[in-house]
Amino acid sequence: MININAVIQNVPTEEKEPIQMKRIIWIIPDSEFVFAVTLKGEGMFPFIASMDEIEIGIATGTILLIKDPYARVINDKDISPQLKEARDKKWEIVQFLWHDNKELVLNRKTRKSIIREAATKFYLPKYEIDRIIKRFWQRGMNKNALLADYINCGKKVEKNYSGKKLGRSRKYSEPRAGINIDENIKRIFRQVIDNHYRPMKKPNLSATYKYMLEKHFSDHYKDQNGEIRAKIWSKDRLPSDNQFRYWHKKEFDFKKDYIGHYGENAFNLHYRELLGNSMAETLGPGSIYQIDATVADVYLVNPINPLKVIGRPVVYIVIDVFSRMVTGLYVGLEGPSWLGAMMVLDNVVEPKAQFCLEHGFEIAEEEWPCKYLPERLVADRGELEGYNADRLESNLNINMDNTPPYRGDLKAIVERHFKTVNDRIKYTSPGAVQREYRTRSDEDPRLKAEYTLDDFIKFMIIDVMWHNKHINPTYTLSRGMLADGILPKPIDMWNWGVKNRKGRFNVYSRDFVRLTLLPIVKANITRAGIKISDRYYSFDKAISEGWFTTGKNKRTDFSYDPRDVNRIYLPHETGEGFDVANLLEKSNAYKDLTWEEARFIHDSVSEDIDNAKRDDLQNDIDRDMATQKINTEAKKRMQKAKKSQPQLSKNQRIKGIGENRNEEKERIRENEKFILGDSEQKEGQILPFKSMDTELEDTSETESLGMNKANNQLLDKLTKHRDQIFGKDEE
Template identity: 30%
Template structure:
């Protein structure tokens, strides 16, 4: 078994421990009891592995102690308390010379004393922060206060006729109960009068909202219409307006809408990390991520006659070992948020299931994964509050390269070049570069030679990555003394394995659910009677069937649920649990299996192609429908003329209507007689036709025999 930080183990007695730190040099493992408030304690690695081998402790597959909460679902007080405790813990951590000192009492006490003096907190208060940090996997979200266990968080009180809240003093206006209609009015008023370039004050926005939505009548003064407000006890107060503004307000939206995007980017966005640190500590310390437009044209997997353009390839490379940890292939725009997040999620989770979809069996040793300390990216895909929050909640620091400095990421640029060199000699539709004179006469456009689909191209890239990780020799890699002594081969996976044994880097893992929650793009799907609908695809799961989701949707109507998804494979989506803990996987329904293993881009291309075909068929249908209308009108016109010519105008309306059933009976008998006559006539004609054919055949044969008889004489 390969031991990694953050893994959970359970004793037969029920006690659960988490692995916090592994010193590969001294073979000491530091663990913490998840059911107590005690400090971590050390264990011999050999002893730990023996316990596991004897099944006295077993590894837990699910991390039930990690809490997953989206940033926008946190209240301001939760964010403040989390950020404060995070600052305290980070200060304590930085007072120590080495991370391992956090787990050793004599070093830890010194750092705690300095932290307590700086922040003015008690010993137990600081201890609680640090213990929560350890138990929660050393992520920022582990320090979110557990308010969800108290009271009725997130549940608004029922609105009745009686005013909620404490009675006001001096008969001042206490406002009105705020229901959904009132909140909608507040939101519209803010959008109309506060979130704009006029920079109205919040009080002005409140007053204009009262004018627009609460004035019951008006009077005319000097030709001007003056709105009249009702009594103050029937109006919401400014404090109520302010309260709901704080609950609904988005600081970024406020700054951008009132001052512009440039001001936000210059003065208010987060500035994190730098690009000057190296990865000398060990594997998993620093990753590089980048994207490129690959030099090949692909065809659609639904219709190979359709050329769909060049794919975007994202790679994530470990700087220390040069191992490629993750990738993503799609038709997303270059430096897109979605492509980068999926590639990062791929680098932090096992790829065995992904590779199996393409018929390739691998081990985690061939294609490893980990949660890094730092990520180095350019100023493209990893810029933005959403990305910063996602990465920061995983305990990762983002480092940005300066503009126009691709040389800062030479390692990953080299990896792109190596993949291109392996694919281009054999694939069709590769980009031809360097012919300044253009195509020669008669030369075929290289785009027309495209034959690979995105699935086939992905399979090639996986095989190239596996070759790079396990076989490629790094000629320019400089081995250190320890590597030279142990005769480490200059192969990425060999360097990676050596680093895990001898370096002090943080080899961290986190539950897949945590990584998907923070890195996969999120959206809303709709629960319907036919399944969970997202982008016109339908999904279901055993959980939904057991809880009667689809019956409820049919009886009470559909509702929306928040999801996250992998844009490169919509075979499944992940729905957030109602309690905010974890995700539930929903799979594509069987009758939509044609979309299995297909990405968002391909599905959109297929639907676009289907829409174009439908539009063409509708044009043809319209033309044929007009023809049908003309033919119907012509038949009706002829029938009308014949009927007019045979109508007896001496009959009254009642005489014409009288005896309809008898007339219908006579018509039925007449039609039957007509059908019998037509059948008899057909039999006579068929018999006559047969006679004619027989005589004709006889004459042909007779003529032939007669000629032969003449020749014989």
């Protein structure tokens, strides 16, 4: 179908046939003919063409419908007043000829007379009127088609650098001193900017300019000490600092410079293009939750003794991207960690009416109806990365998305909410941190602290309830929301999405969610119990199934709460339910502690034992040396005895062990007997038997030796006689 203002072009069938572009300027009513003009040249007036021929040519491919080569979108604000005035005057002529006298100007017989009339009316020569109306037809038949082609004015001229110095003279130098900036100098500028200026953490063009002179515009030589020195060239061979700055500004690339100075992450965070929409991938409530933690800008005090400051709390928040509804909240003193993330995810599935009631607020369930897990969870690369986070995907069917480092903008909704919360804290809460770095005159916010942790939790609950009912003017409502008259309030958008988008929730019991969130520890099954570190646990099922009597150690996974060392949990193999193992009495030293405290005690004891190893080794060595001394003395005594007495056979040596034993026993009895009575009573003197060693050493006193032998024989006879009287058997 042919329309007015369409541009057509013929397809040459012969080698020398010219290519012509034509514009359809008018379709004759109730006719098969049109008026057209040729777009090239100024001497052509409209001519009549057959519409059927044009349509057949388009159908057969000999004529093409092409894009208008003169189509331009021009903003009136960009047109100077002089050009706009000239255009409007020409437009009055076109109005007279085309809109008021169209048939006359198209008819060849009446065209000259109407153009002459226009020349008379507007005080212009006839050729000028011809030029204006032809330009109107050729350039698109609109008002801006009459603008002069100043856009084509001027021509890029290649500068001739071979002659004298271009530009103004330097104020304090010889006339025309310096050099022209040709392509070779520009190449040096670009190289220095890329390799030296952009990598600088603190941009400094002056230092870069001096570096360039030293590297590219100086002679290098060695001084008397062999050190390399640089002597810059004379002034008439150097580019000036102003020239260097001019070309840097002329070819300035903000993105490259910023990335070079501060890194791509910083650029993406602060200056990247914001062309997307967080809503693009959401299908309804529960499609995507964003989670993050921050240290609140307020100091808290101890609830028992308010004079004790306990520091700043950590706030975890989970937000639904579709509705901006806060779906989870946790405030505590645990640093950003898996424990904090575990607590806020537990709050996500907790009925919020129950949560608020625990902190003194009574609300209806529909005021905060969020108690479901999402389809997808967006977090940063921190606590929600690794084995614990993988269990969210495998057990709770949550797709985890961890953002790259330093890209908080990829979860901008929750980040912006934290800023709003901290702004409110600064103006409403005692002990608020007004700025990150205090000056001398600033009062210490820790001295103004009054909130306890429970006070601040109440503050956050009130803030969340306000946020969920607050109108967010920046939110882009969908067509369905607009049709239903929904205001951009999180609670209204949540309810609308649940009703119309059906929600994208994962529903699990709270115990199941908690069991999944708890971290896992490997435990050894031993005869002494379920061993974790140096603590022991047990439960009835393990005893009844004979876990501790198999005589073979094995390892089993248990879940545990890092805040409670008293019990661990064994999930059932079916995935439904769990068993609780309690701390045994022999491990009561760790009772009621946290896992961190228990680990600290275990590590402290292990460290003390390790530090005492040197003393223990020394004790072992002292014992071994004393034993060795005894062994050496005994060996020497035996060797002396063998030398001093006749050689005895083995049978002779072991014969009479009982008699020998009785002799030694009597001697020991005599030495060990108790003498009771008056301490002043004169005690009988006991003459100890001399040992074999003494006898051997005192070989010179033969008479004493003889007497001792005689005494020994007499004592043996007395002992035998006593045993016969008392009826004692030989031992």
